[in-house]
Amino acid sequence: MFDLTNKITIITGASQGIGRTIAHIFAESGANVICVARSESKINELSLKINDKGGHATPMPCDVGDGEAFSKTINTVVDKFGKLDVLVNNAGITRDSLLMRMKDQQWDEVLQTNLKGAFYGMKSAIRPMMKNKFGRIINITSIVGLTGNPGQANYAASKAGLIGMTQSIAKEVGTRGITANCIAPGWIDTEMTVDLQEDLKKDLLDRIPVGKIGRPEDIAHAAVFLASDEASYITGQTITVDGGRVIN
Numbered sequence: 001m002f003d004l005t006n007k008i009t010i011i012t013g014a015s016q017g018i019g020r021t022i023a024h025i026f027a028e029s030g031a032n033v034i035c036v037a038r039s040e041s042k043i044n045e046l047s048l049k050i051n052d053k054g055g056h057a058t059p060m061p062c063d064v065g066d067g068e069a070f071s072k073t074i075n076t077v078v079d080k081f082g083k084l085d086v087l088v089n090n091a092g093i094t095r096d097s098l099l100m101r102m103k104d105q106q107w108d109e110v111l112q113t114n115l116k117g118a119f120y121g122m123k124s125a126i127r128p129m130m131k132n133k134f135g136r137i138i139n140i141t142s143i144v145g146l147t148g149n150p151g152q153a154n155y156a157a158s159k160a161g162l163i164g165m166t167q168s169i170a171k172e173v174g175t176r177g178i179t180a181n182c183i184a185p186g187w188i189d190t191e192m193t194v195d196l197q198e199d200l201k202k203d204l205l206d207r208i209p210v211g212k213i214g215r216p217e218d219i220a221h222a223a224v225f226l227a228s229d230e231a232s233y234i235t236g237q238t239i240t241v242d243g244g245r246v247i248n
């Protein structure tokens with residue numbers, strides 16, 4: 001496993017699913033993880049668990065769609081730890097509907113959390129990363145941002161936006177020791193996907209070359225690599241972790 005010892009890492013959406021697993025696996029790799037989500041009790045519990053196992057974790061409840069609050073959270077981390085090495089923008093929501101029935105609210109909520117939340121995070125993280133001459137920004141997008149998906153125009157727009165935003169930032173900060181990349185998960189077994197209809201699940205599974213659903217660990221391992229010193233020459237990329245779904 002790649003070594004992330006003493007890498008100060010903010011992980012959003014850490015209260016469950018992929019974000020929670022990223023927090024565990026980063027901590028196991030030596031990172032000092034700051035767990036961000038709105039559910040205070042869940043990130044408190046996660047941090048206790050990581051610290052009990054000898055890792056380093058701090059819970060920081062925050063709504064990433066609230067720019068002032070998210071920026072304050074990042075500034076507090078930099079004040080407390082003296083730097084910020086890694087930002088994982090993982091928080092995400094869905095509000096699915098066919099476009100012709102989609103309400104403004106469904107569009108706005110998804111864009112506010114998935115895209116604007118990442119914008120707020122990156123905007124506040126870049127200055128301390130520049131000062132530190134090191135930074136790793138990892139944005140969790142989705143294969144839906146590459147392919148589109150009926151019923152998810154809002155979600156697909158937010159995830160495709162994340163890819164374009166990441167490429168732009170990679171160009172802005174590339175000479176400063178900062179990389180910015182995306183991970184595009186396919187179908188991963190979390191609370192977000194638990195309620196998919198059975199016939200849809202069967203159809204999805206039939207189209208995954210490796211023949212199984214992904215686990216949060218599959219995403220976390222890719223994130224550890226992108227956060228590592230060894231990934232310094234990779235920037236502006238989207239790594240698809242989907243069991244081959246997009247090639248099918």
Ligand code: NDP
Nearest residue numbers: 013015016017018037038039063064091092142188190192
């Ligand atoms: P979950 O629904 O299981 O978890 C989402 C996380 O985001 C929770 O921790 C939630 O915490 C947090 N979150 C949501 N809104 C906010 C907010 N406004 N501020 C702070 N935190 C927030 O989803 P997954 O773990 O499955 O997904 C994680 C990421 O991976 C998402 O970006 C998702 O789009 C992406 N993804 C997932 C796939 C899958 O198949 N599961 C496939 C492709 C991409 P809380 O409610 O406590 O705030």
